[in-house]
Amino acid sequence: MRPRLSRSLVSVMLASAITLTGCSTAADGDTRSGQPRAGGTLRLGLDYDPVCLDPQQSALGQSLDIGRQVVDSLTDQDPRTGKTVPWLATSWKSDKRATRFTFTLRPEVTFSDGEPLDAKALKANFDAVHRLAAASSRGAVYLSGYRETRIDGPLTATVIFSTPNAQFLRGTSTVSLGLLSPRSLARTPQERCTGEIRGTGPFTLGTYRANTSVTLNRRPGYDWGSPLWARPGGAYLKSVEYRVVPENTTRSGSLSSGQLDVATAVAPQDTERFTGGGFALLRRTGPGVGLALYVNSARPALSDVRVRRALQKGIDREAIAATFLSSPKLAASSVLSSTTPDYTDLGTHLGHDPAGAKRLLDAAGWRPGPDGIRVKDGEQLRLDAVFVRQQSLELVQQQLKEIGVRLELRPLTISRFPQVLGSGKYDLSLQSANRADPDVLTTVFADQSPVSDRALRADLNRASASADDAERERIFGLAQTRLVDDAHVLPLNEVEVTVARSDRVHGLGLDASNRLLLQDTWIG
Structure with a gap:
């Protein structure tokens, strides 16, 4: 069932976050143009290579956008209100000093390699991020003062800090603290960067060709999406192909000619050409x-x-x-x-x-x-x-x-x-x-x-x-x-991040940190 009610180097100014305005999880809200359809491959142009596909290690926006499709989080953050809401954790509680956080996990969630999401897997993730230390570009910061994760039951665990850490709960909504399977965590950091990761998300990683492309495939049986999404079940898209197209003019030209469905990081001089005429331009100032x-x-x-x-x-x-x-x-x-x-x-x-x-x-x-x-x-x-x-x-x-x-x-x-x-x-x-x-x-x-x-x-x-x-x-x-x-x-x-899309593309969304969401996306 759907829950009722999301010392290291900071990300450089490379990230091409796809952002847009709308009513539900910052989705573009254009589904009135027709009923959502399942299937199809979304071709999406990136301005830089993601370099490392492991969201627990990377701070690069391109990598985090891809990781968001593969990796779910304990909580989600409403981009309109800033409120933290349940996701993989159905509930949580913390002490007054913000040194202990107890999470109850949603049952019957699995990683794409078949391993169950349970308290042991949660502990393995936080221990792994803590061990990465400076190699974890953001996650280690959210875990500042981390002492241990104590397993209280099959689906219950308490994360304990030696000093107060009020930012931790909101950090659990980010992809940087998204959960990977224990088998993935056993891989070397370099293996994980090159794509040897498995999450609980609506897509799985296909192939990664450095400086060229990344492919994702829809995961069958997915049914535990964020309550902020329009569709908590499986994704509409059959697959996603990210193409690395560094040149602004080439990327915009590829969208104009139909070689891409979506172009990110649109240059200001190119915005006018994607306003109408079979295209839509979406903008939002990033936090x-x-x-x-x-x-x-x-x-x-x-x-x-x-x-x-x-x-x-x-x-x-x-x-x-x-x-x-x-x-x-x-x-x-x-x-x-x-x-x-x-x-x-x-x-x-x-x-x-x-x-x-x-x-x-x-x-x-x-x-x-x-x-x-x-x-x-x-x-x-x-x-x-x-x-x-x-x-x-x-x-x-x-x-x-x-x-x-x-x-x-x-x-x-x-x-x-x-x-x-x-x-x-x-x-x-x-x-x-x-x-x-x-x-x-x-x-x-x-x-x-x-x-x-x-x-x-x-x-x-x-x-x-x-x-x-x-x-x-x-x-x-x-x-x-x-x-x-x-x-x-x-x-x-x-930073007014921009994306241009063909008007065939519907339901694009982003989370509170402007990470791209493709769960509700479909091609008409």
Whole structure:
């Protein structure tokens, strides 16, 4: 029966989450055009290779979108209200300190390799994520302070933490804490990355050809979907083919010519062509940390808060949003996007003030050199920014040059990017982090980025540990202000993720973290 009532590297700004508006689990709500039909293969274009298909290890949006079809979660999060609802767990309870969480599992659920979902399997999953540690890009953060999972009965288990962990329950709705079969967990991390994983989800992994394609197949007998889905039983689609098409123009052209049914990460200049005429364009601002330059304040020049604040004032966010997104309204107004719970509007703190920026640099001892680039102790104020997709950085480069800062752009491959972040040998990094929870601030700025303010990191950890909603909101609000005012992060713009689809495609959906959902999708 359907339940009555969902220290590691953060995801880089590569993720092409497919998002859209609608009424039920953010589905596109166009089933009025006909009755749903079973069968068919959905051809979906990705802008990047998923690299690692194991959602417990990967933080890349493409991988998590695929994993969401294969792996179910203990709970789900309503994208409209933020409320946590049952899924594979029919019920749960926690102590007042948020150190113990007891889950009762839905009976008769199986992994696609035939193993049962029971308390032993639940324990095996949380133990495995804990062992992965830094290799678990997000799951290990949700399990901060994990001590053990105690088996209380065949379908009941208690997850125990040594310190309060209020973010854990909401984390159980994410695909990063989605459940894999014990046989999958026995595989090596590399084997799991290449597709040796089995979940309880409505699809199973078929083939993975690196940098080319990933296929999924409908799982027969599936009947335990999230209560937020329109269809709790098996998927309509017979199969899904993800095709890796990095070039924006090629991906859009493939949709126009009928070679693809869905194209993700549609470029702003291509949006008009998919409004009508047999296509539909779907948009939604993603929750979490928007597109931003994370500041490595361990670097000599950036250890001076006056330099960091000058960079903050030197950036014209409205010009960036107007130029690259065709909408000044998407200019960043905080470190969190406006769709994230507990977002604090800091738009007045992020105004473009080049004169103020120059005064700060003067006060910090950086004087204009012959070519306009500032100099101190014989060294130019030269910074580098690492990125995988540079997006608006050329304009940022021009804006910072106006205040006397030379910004050098250093492109990296997907695999090289986390290595450079781990080495600390960079000044700025272009990233974002998609998550419908203010705890993303703790994940990014307390656990991962080199924020120099220890008190700020401690406050973020305290907010994530607190079970008091009002206290969490207060601390996260103050933290957003300090992150911006002390320029530990340079917000650029909100991320309006887009997808274009043929009007033959119906029922696309996404979860609260903007992970693509294909359970209700059908081809007319």
